[in-house]
Amino acid sequence: MKKLFAALVGILALCLLLAFGDYALNRQTSQAGRRTVTIYNWGDYVDPALITKFEKQTGYHVDYETFDSNESMLTKIRQGGTNYDLVIPSEYTVQRMKKEGLVAPLDHRKLPNLRYIDRQFLNRSFDPGNHYSVPYFWGTLGIIYNDEQVNGRDVQHWSQLWNPRLKDNVMLIDSARDVFAMALITQGDSVNTTNYSQLKRAQRHLKRLTPNVKAIIADEMKMYMEQGEAAVGVTYSGDAREMMDINHHLHYVVPSEGSNIWFDNMVIPKAARNKAAAYQFINFMLEPKNAAENARYVGYATPNWKAKQLLPKKVTADRSFYPPKSTMSHLQTYRDLPLHVLGEYNDLFLEFKMFAK
Structure with a gap:
């Protein structure tokens, strides 16, 4: 009986030890979590x-x-x-x-x-x-250009990207909202429009840009523009700064008629x-x-x-990255649009991309 009692006490002690160890470990983990x-x-x-x-x-x-x-x-x-x-x-x-x-x-x-x-x-x-x-x-959507390939005066505004002299020389960021933004702004429409007829009109305008489109890409644009693969790109201000640090012939401009501020x-x-x-x-x-x-x-x-x-x-003092009030007043922020409208943007953009190939 004493042996059984001693065994039971031993088992109880072991259980208590394990429980305390588990508690200590959990407490230590919890404390570590609070310090992370x-x-x-x-x-x-x-x-x-x-x-x-x-x-x-x-x-x-x-x-x-x-x-x-x-x-x-x-x-x-x-x-x-x-x-x-x-x-x-x-x-x-x-x-x-x-x-x-x-x-x-x-x-x-x-x-x-x-x-x-x-x-x-x-x-x-x-x-x-x-x-x-x-x-x-914060930053903007704008135009980056290479002064060895194009005169800066010719790429100060969105509408100038449609110039036939830029044939096969424009790179676009792979983003429906951003590409449609520049087309909508040239039409005088909001970058947050939910009007399908305005979106279709913007798409038709973009299709007229396709002879000038060299590529529709994402992060690769930085490498291509740095290497002088295209004269012009539509990109974000922060990415433009990185490109300009590598290639000093690159310059960034925010069209004064308006753009996206994010x-x-x-x-x-x-x-x-x-x-x-x-x-x-x-x-x-x-x-x-x-x-x-x-x-x-x-x-x-x-x-x-x-x-x-x-x-x-x-x-x-660089107005490209800290624009003057006259330009800031024309910048638009994207709103969270209804899902069906975002679907329309994406579908129309996909059609444009297929047309541009």
Whole structure:
């Protein structure tokens, strides 16, 4: 009987030991989780030195993952599984995430550095009052050209891309909204039109551009333009900056009649596990010195007025990347359109691409 009792005591002790070990392990894992902030961002869209600086300054470990499109990011957020603490979507995606209840409202009292964001970049139509998002970078859609192949005066406006002298010399970004934007603007229509007849008219106008279209591509445009494979490209300001750093014969212009102005923003998903760390990271990135360093590394325009003052004058005085008010007043932000309308954009764009081959 004593042996049985001793065995039972031994088993009980072992169970308690295992339970305590499991508790300690779970507690340790939980504590580690609380010291980690998981960030989901575009590729090469933050200075790695700033990640290291944040980790040293706060004691948090940054788990950094990247995506290549708003749509792929949104799909992963919807599916769950990975609980991201901070995500960097574009403006129309912020609007969509709000509609679907995927983002948490922000407590501005926890974001004292929000005061450094220029007022013109706050309270935009996709998030009035910035209740859910904080501007990260902004930029434009425009024209990049090679001065060895074309006179700059001949490519200041969208309509000039239809000039027969540019035959087989124009590269377009592979994006329905962006390609239709330049056609819609030349017609005097909104880049957010839901009018199918306006879209069809824009498509007919684009088809007249096809003799000039050399290629409809994505990131490869940077390499081709850097190597002088085409005279003109329709691209984003940040990509243009990268190309210009490689090939000094390249120049970027935002047509004064209008274009797209886009915003990438910091948001906290509703499913975030470490909102406190997310707030700390947002504040850290809004610190003027950090924002200026990040802008120098990434090459996009900063919405941080104090950081802008810390950047070289040759950068901030460049009207291609910091356009004058006269041009800014004509820039349009994409809205999150109904799915059936987005389907119309994509279908008409696909037809145009097939026609352009």
